[in-house]
Amino acid sequence: xxxxxxxxxxxxxxxxxxxxxxxxxxxxxxxxxxxxxxxxxxxxxxxxxxxxxxxxxxxxxxxxxxxxxxxxxxxxxxxxxxxxxxxxxxxxxxxxxxxxxxxxxxxxxxxxxxxxxxxxxxxxxxxxxxxxxxxxxxxxxxxxxxxxxxxxxxxxxxxxxxxxxxxxxxxxxxxxxxxxxxxxxxxxxxxxxxxxxxxxxxxxxxxxxxxxxxxxxxxxxxxxxxxxxxxxxxxxxxxxxxxxxxxxxxxxxxxxxxxxxxxxxxxxxxxxxxxxxxxxxxxxxxxxxxxxxxxxxxxxxxxxxx
Amino acid sequence: xxxxxxxxxxxxxxxxxxxxxxxxxxxxxxxxxxxxxxxxxxxxxxxxxxxxxxxxxxxxxxxxxxxxxxxxxxxxxxxxxxxxxxxxxxxxxxxxxxxxxxxxxxxxxxxxxxxxxxxxxxxxxxxxxxxxxxxxxxxxxxxxxxxxxxxxxxxxxxxxxxxxxxxxxxxxxxxxxxxxxxxxxxxxxxxxxxxxxxxxxxxxxxxxxxxxxxxxxxxxxxxxxxxxxxxxxxxxxxxxxxxxxxxxxxxxxxxxxxxxxxxxxxxxxxx
Numbered sequence: 231x232x233x234x235x236x237x238x239x240x241x242x243x244x245x246x247x248x249x250x251x252x253x254x255x256x257x258x259x260x261x262x263x264x265x266x267x268x269x270x271x272x273x274x275x276x277x278x279x280x281x282x283x284x285x286x287x288x289x290x291x292x293x294x295x296x297x298x299x300x301x302x303x304x305x306x307x308x309x310x311x312x313x314x315x316x317x318x319x320x321x322x323x324x325x326x327x328x329x330x331x332x333x334x335x336x337x338x339x340x341x342x343x344x345x346x347x348x349x350x351x352x353x354x355x356x357x358x359x360x361x362x363x364x365x366x367x368x369x370x371x372x373x374x375x376x377x378x379x380x381x382x383x384x385x386x387x388x389x390x391x392x393x394x395x396x397x398x399x400x401x402x403x404x405x406x407x408x409x410x411x412x413x414x415x416x417x418x419x420x421x422x423x424x425x426x427x428x429x430x431x432x433x434x435x436x437x438x439x440x441x442x443x444x445x446x447x448x449x450x451x452x453x454x455x456x457x458x459x460x461x462x463x464x465x466x467x468x469x470x471x472x473x474x475x476x477x478x479x480x481x482x483x484x485x486x487x488x489x490x491x492x493x494x495x496x497x498x499x500x501x502x503x504x505x506x507x508x509x510x511x512x513x514x515x516x517x518x519x520x521x522x523x524x525x526x527x528x529x530x531x532x533x534x535x536x
Numbered sequence: 537x538x539x540x541x542x543x544x545x546x547x548x549x550x551x552x553x554x555x556x557x558x559x560x561x562x563x564x565x566x567x568x569x570x571x572x573x574x575x576x577x578x579x580x581x582x583x584x585x586x587x588x589x590x591x592x593x594x595x596x597x598x599x600x601x602x603x604x605x606x607x608x609x610x611x612x613x614x615x616x617x618x619x620x621x622x623x624x625x626x627x628x629x630x631x632x633x634x635x636x637x638x639x640x641x642x643x644x645x646x647x648x649x650x651x652x653x654x655x656x657x658x659x660x661x662x663x664x665x666x667x668x669x670x671x672x673x674x675x676x677x678x679x680x681x682x683x684x685x686x687x688x689x690x691x692x693x694x695x696x697x698x699x700x701x702x703x704x705x706x707x708x709x710x711x712x713x714x715x716x717x718x719x720x721x722x723x724x725x726x727x728x729x730x731x732x733x734x735x736x737x738x739x740x741x742x743x744x745x746x747x748x749x750x751x752x753x754x755x756x757x758x759x760x761x762x763x764x765x766x767x768x769x770x771x772x773x774x775x776x777x778x779x780x781x782x783x784x785x786x787x788x789x790x791x792x793x794x795x796x797x798x799x800x801x802x803x804x805x806x807x
Binding site: 413 | 539548550552553597598600601621629631636637661662664665666722724725728733737740744746763
């Protein structure tokens with residue numbers, strides 16, 4: 231921005247002195263082949279390492295792992311790490327052990343490791359004594375949000391996957407709570423974590439989450455006051471509606487699910503999403519227009535011509 | 537006749553399922569050599585539109601005079617051009633709440649760059665229909681000649697270039713150039729970026745029903761104070777490192793033949 235009406239000369243000044251960098255080669259990114267459950271604990275662990283200021287050499291000496299192997303671990307390549315290594319890493323990086331263990335275990339089972347492998351990998355570590363509980367603010371956030379997060383997840387997932395997704399989301403939040411607290415809006419940060427966790431467990435088709443199964447779970451469908459004829463007549467329309475909702479852009483999808491499938495007020499949707507009320511109302515208008523354009527409803531038949 | 541509203545009204549999900557969706561337990565305790573059934577994961581989001589929007593906002597913010605930014609209609613509502621730039625400043629922060637509505641206001645008042653920002657904004661959100669609509673609006677907001685010429689001078693030799701002068705073409709070129717230029721961010725921009733998100737958040741707490749942010753009666757005064765304070769000191773880069781680019785290009789201090797454009801390129805190069 232030009233504060234005087236003369237050309238901006240800041241571009242001709244030398245760039246500010248660069249911040250000191252970690253010696254050695256820069257840590258590569260997480261491999262594309264790493265699945266969502268693995269990323270769930272790997273990303274906060276990497277983030278913790280990158281902000282710690284420590285070098286790979288220093289860390290590898292303390293966790294008793296070769297530098298190259300540590301680099302592989304932090305990129306998600308090579309063999310899935312055993313818990314004893316992750317436990318040592320969590321101690322060095324001051325990460326809370328309990329949520330890290332939950333996510334590590336979930337990812338291990340997800341890639342096909344047996345429970346025996348998980349158990350043998352855990353033997354010898356002192357998991358129980360290091361469970362010191364989440365920060366108080368985390369507990370408060372959980373109290374305020376858990377029930378409503380579950381309602382959202384239930385639209386996409388069966389019951390036990392829904393519980394697991396919400397628990398995983400709060401575990402990730404615990405693990406990255408410092409980052410959450412320093413984010414511009416902790417509600418938005420937490421929502422991002424929940425959404426990513428739910429979507430990672432939701433089957434997708436053509437890049438969109440599958441939602442049509444929820445058409446069988448509406449109050450209208452399950453209520454004893456709904457006649458069988460009404461249920462059969464409405465079900466195809468509901469299925470088309472839910473498919474159309476699933477094709478909405480992400481923000482509009484969330485708003486529509488929260489408002490109409492979960493029944494939250496615009497104010498509560500705004501609280502959960504961490505966006506202004508105006509954004510919720512605007513998103514809802516756009517979503518409704520898109521749903522109308524999706525031609526879910528049969529065309530109106532004209533009356534008799536006189 | 538069933539309307540969309542009727543359908544949505546009956547779409548409410550039961551808070552708990554009387555019959556579970558799937559009776560197979562989530563985690564089947566099978567041997568390790570039987571992998572879990574694959575779940576098609578969501579595709580990675582395309583961030584190119586968001587990156588382009590950021591680059592365009594950096595350029596617009598850098599090249600707009602402060603006098604345009606300090607112009608307000610009331611003590612809370614900026615002039616359209618000021619709203620365009622304040623929205624761009626917001627976009628550069630980690631919270632862009634309110635940016636969309638300032639751009640809408642500015643576009644409605646005839647600022648084509650705001651319409652183009654909205655195009656990129658909606659594209660970055662995957663809202664393709666809305667993005668296309670704003671893309672069409674960009675040229676409609678302020679119709680410009682479809683072709684024009686630009687005269688470049690090098691060693692006092694003029695060279696005339698004929699080119700597509702539609703605003704969308706110009707903004708597309710600008711956004712492409714912005715990707716490859718690294719400029720230090722000025723201190724005044726950094727101060728605005730520090731102030732704006734809180735001001736906008738307060739505005740939405742005060743007036744949650746209003747789309748346009750209304751940060752309070754001291755908003756215009758505060759913006760002018762920040763801009764005046766910057767004007768009274770040398771314009772120096774902030775302590776923030778330059779925005780990283782794959783191939784940063786900086787103009788050398790001693791340039792023997794800098795090309796000069798004689799044509800003003802829409803709003804962005806107006807001084």
